[in-house]
Amino acid sequence: MSNPATKQRTIAKEVILKGVGLHTGEDVTMKFVPAPENHGYKFKRVDLEGEPVIEADANYVVNTQRGTNLEKNGVKIQTSEHVLAALVGMGIDNVMIELDSPEPPIMDGSAKYFVEALEIVGAVEQEASRDEYVVQEVISYKDDETGSEITIIPADEYQVTTMVDFGTKVLGTQNATLERMSDFKKEISDARTFSFLHELEMLLENGLIKGGDLNNAIVYVDKEISEETMKKLEKAFGKEKLSVKPNGILDNLTLHQPNEAARHKLLDVIGDLALIGTPLRGKVIANKPGHFVNTQFAKKLSKKIKVEKRNSVPKFDLSQPPLMDIHKIMAMLPHRPPFLLIDRVLELSDSHVVGMKNVTMNEPFFVGHFPGAPVMPGVLQVEAMAQTGGILVLSTVPDPENYLTLFMKIDKVKFKRQVVPGDTLIFKCDLISPIRRGICHMQAYAYANDKLVSEAEMMAQIVKRT
Structure with a gap:
């Protein structure tokens, strides 16, 4: 199961980021703190009494509406996926993520700023080996209601492919692939979160996305936009004038890549599968991924890994001379x-x-x-x-x-x-x-x-x- 050649890594020193939570709109300070071997990823709510800790574990997922939300003993962490994706993408195994709010800062809706912060402080190798789960067979999870499906197959390293189809003309069908995790920073980290206009209207009506100005979300206009709705949006986002670009997105920002949506979904998959708690060696193929299907797959794989670890029987040739008689x-x-x-x-x-x-x-x-x-x-x-x-x-x-x-x-x-x-x-x-x-x-x-x-x-x- 493990690859002894690879050692676990943590960060060399603490690093702080400040911003607002996308859904709470609250100011938040987040600190990445070095952690010991076999610690994994954990969140600490420093704003609460006793500074409770929540492990980044698929079994603590309570809600996947608008992000992957964790809860343990009544303590919550919202929208964990972008931070976790950055840690996996940068090859960091052990980190404590301290927050003074339930939600990490949204920054620009991608993992770019988290990656840059981790890069500034650098990584240090630890003594213990990284315990990878080497995929030996095809493992799948399908959500029959949505048709979303995730499969992992044997491969020489951790790879991810996402295929996105929301049945809308404006977005169409998009694919994205990450062949090597070492390319995460360049290929995936700056892919920003996105939303459709019909979702945005609903979120605004329900008082959500308080921290969401249009600098941290790509908005795909998937329906006719009335003058009244446009005025509401302009007011909500503090813009004097908004319009729709020829490519069907609001003109608040420019796409980094034509398939930025598929790349962001790939980023989400990496972040959600970090909740398995074990690095993977295999190729993930995600068709129409979303936080629900991602985290259900993470729970299934986490359970399978635990059972296999418990029952994995070492094989030894007892006819060979022993190391010590x-x-x-x-x-x-x-x-x-x-x-x-x-x-x-x-x-x-x-x-x-x-x-x-x-x-x-x-x-x-x-x-x-x-x-x-x-x-x-x-x-x-x-x-x-x-x-x-x-x-x-x-x-x-x-x-x-x-x-x-x-x-x-x-x-x-x-x-x-x-x-x-x-x-x-x-x-x-x-x-x-x-x-x-x-x-x-x-x-x-x-x-x-x-x-x-x-x-x-x-x-x-x-x-x-x-």
Whole structure:
């Protein structure tokens, strides 16, 4: 699932942008703040008591009218997509987005100013690898009501194609494609949001788009425009004179590209799919995308990734000589039979370890643990995972024989299946954060018969023997 060659990135320092929210019309200050590894994207409402944090997670999407809106414990973030698209487009993995209002500044209706701000402060590489989801099969979501559909297919890198058709003469059918995320700034970032005249009239009547002057939205005139409506628009947007250009848009601004609408929809897709919480490696093809279909697809893919991560069983050739046999393990770990619960170490890097245990009927614990129907105690599975993790943390010191590994915390322990005599257990431990001051925080899994049998998040510390 991950591509070890690519490291996670955050920004080098804080950067602030000021503007107004498109729908709230409120002045807003937004600050991008560097964040630690595996943090992802999170919003912090600094204007509220306790400064609550909302993760950029598809499961918090509550509304997709006029933007992708998130809510957690009554705290809201509106129109999150342009900011998130900028972060993905610039290859930033971990950032806290601080806001003193429910909505990021709309700026010019694109992601251009966010990209420029991120570029000014620059990115820094972090130690942990970026955990990409590598698409292996075709995955789709279709909204039968609108005919909108999103599909992702295998590809060598993250690519997006959007096809837009609103059934209007003025806009027609448009396509846009981003072959490489490194081209986001040049190809996509300045594509501005757009609206149709009939939508604008409704929004004005309902008191929405308070922050929307015509400098941050392209308005496509999809119907005859009466003199009365034109006067209303001129008043709403503080313009002395408005007219319709030959290409069917209001004359407040000039298109950056003929297919700017399709490019903006592509920008929205990237922003909405950031809510999956995992970088993608695959080609997205979005036909008539919108925030509803985008976020429904994000929820579906997020769920699939979680299930696959939980059930992904590492494959190892057990006929090959191990990296560490029982003698090397005993030279490093202080444990001894009957409490030494790993037989081999198959893999070891600076961020993960894989161990193995053959469970036989001769295990001393079977004598008392259901002798008539022997089952390996769950606590001993956790202990075996911890010993495997002990190898990882002890490998960071030159004299491991002089250290002990002690538990600090065990969390989120789950037992999925019984482990019985004859099973070969594979233990995989991955660092959640880098080892610091001898403290190891890791996610551990145990597998048998190509199935996940138990899992736990654990923290341990190595201490010098006295």
